Amino acid sequence: MKIRLIEAAEVIRSKNSGPYELTLDLIFREGDLFQRVCQQKVFTPDLIASLYGINPQEVVDIIEFFPAKAIKINIRRPIPSGNFGETDVYGAQQHAPLLGLEFWIE
């Protein structure tokens, strides 16, 4: 079954987690689908790296958080918040590549 993340998740957001990392939160609508997404390890460092055009090593953590039916992904900021070249001090608009994501689930 092909899933569009934007339909499966009720929240897709990004924010700083401290000045050196960005954290991406995906909160799923439905517990059953969330469980399957976790079981089938849909979200991997390689997937996130390909969405953002970064090296998989820049993906620090991918954590499944069952109480909120959520997956949390932490990536290294290209530069620390507010350094020269900053584009998004709060990191609040870095989620967009996830909105177009589609994946297959059994």
Place this chain on the structure above:
Amino acid sequence: MKEELRILSPTAILGYGFPVESFRRGMAKTPHIIAVDAGSTDPGPYYLGAGVSFTEYRAVKRDLGIIIPAALEARIPVIIGSAGGSGGHPHLEWTLEIIREISREKKLCFKLAAIEGEVDKNDIYQAWRDGKISNLSSVPELSGGDIGASVRIVAQMGVEPLQKALQTGADVIVAGRCYDPAVFAALPIQAGFQRGLAIHLGKILECAAIAATPGSGSDCLLGYLHRDDFVVEPLNPARKCTTLSVAAHTLYEKSNPYLLPGPGGILDLKDTKFEQLAEGRVRVCGSCFREDEIYRIKLEGVRLVGYRTVSIAGVRDPVMIGAIDEVIAGVKERVRDNFKQETFTYRLDFKVYGKNAVMGPLEPNPIAEGHELGVIIEAVADTQEIADTVCSFARSTMLHFGYPGRIATAGNLAFPYSPSDFHTGAVYGFSIYHLLEVGAPCRLFPVQLMDITPGYSNRKAFNPINPVNPV
């Protein structure tokens, strides 16, 4: 020991405001304390470096003008954490001045405690030499040069300095940089409640009604702490707490929602249970605190990077839009060539909205496809004058730059403003975001007491009428 301790969180950040009706509903539940967090590193390094708040004086005065008189009348303490947003010395002073002004205007009489959160650079340098500073994930190793270059360093205090201030009988406690949940957890931990539950409750209350649905950073939330659980309750009938809204909030701005490190230990939420109660309340249990063998606190420091001038413009010409990358490369080269005899250094950046200005290197589709672009030309240099020179020169060069296929020869940029260029002033960058081992949790955070009386009119900073020795 009390069976229940009630904590009122009026707003997510002091100065973000709250409906008075929600606050009154909260006071009607007879809370034991009002606590509010004023801080964040989210707005970036500028505010810590410049010593200014990211919230406005009048907005903070409005909030405190409601909170403090209500707390004094109810004879309960108020704790304000991370005063002035960044919690450095000038931020603390700024908040104390607001409180003094309110006290004069409302003729209030109370005992005020101020706790410094700014730390001495020499102390930090010594600690670094002694190997007492460690790294956080994704943060480069600290060098002596980073410490030396820092213009201001704060440390996030835990609950202990706040408890010390509470023990003096202070009515209002204003603290410099704090671990956000500490202002909520200090009193309950002192009263014997479980540390894990108190800190987890603090984690939720620190953002007030953001943990409710619909969420809001400018509305109140009440916490009821018991021996084996806690309950959170919104104070506006338009909002509800749901197990999902409360659990989801645990994710917010955190790296790992199960393990949340803080001063002296780690909050472990692996066994936490969220249970829906009637009337939009949520019950939480199972959260526990694991004490570290070594007490560590987080340091935040910033360095001065330079001074910034920006110019804002738009582009509507499709030929220019198609050539934008070549134009920018050409302008950068022209600026470099023009000033190559000068000894100054500068950094020049172009943000192209409509292409990749929002995501920069993370943008998967860095192509200008729209019918117009926004451009910000930014120069940062050691002085404002050099930044002005570089920005102005880049702007005029871009305005008249001849690119291949150019058909509009009068000017390449649409400026919405005259003047076209703006000083944004000093630019800071994070220099320290590391952990410091401390032997005693209170050592870096002296508590100072002062009696506020209606006749108090001394506007001078930090000069209490009746100073009491630091406790």
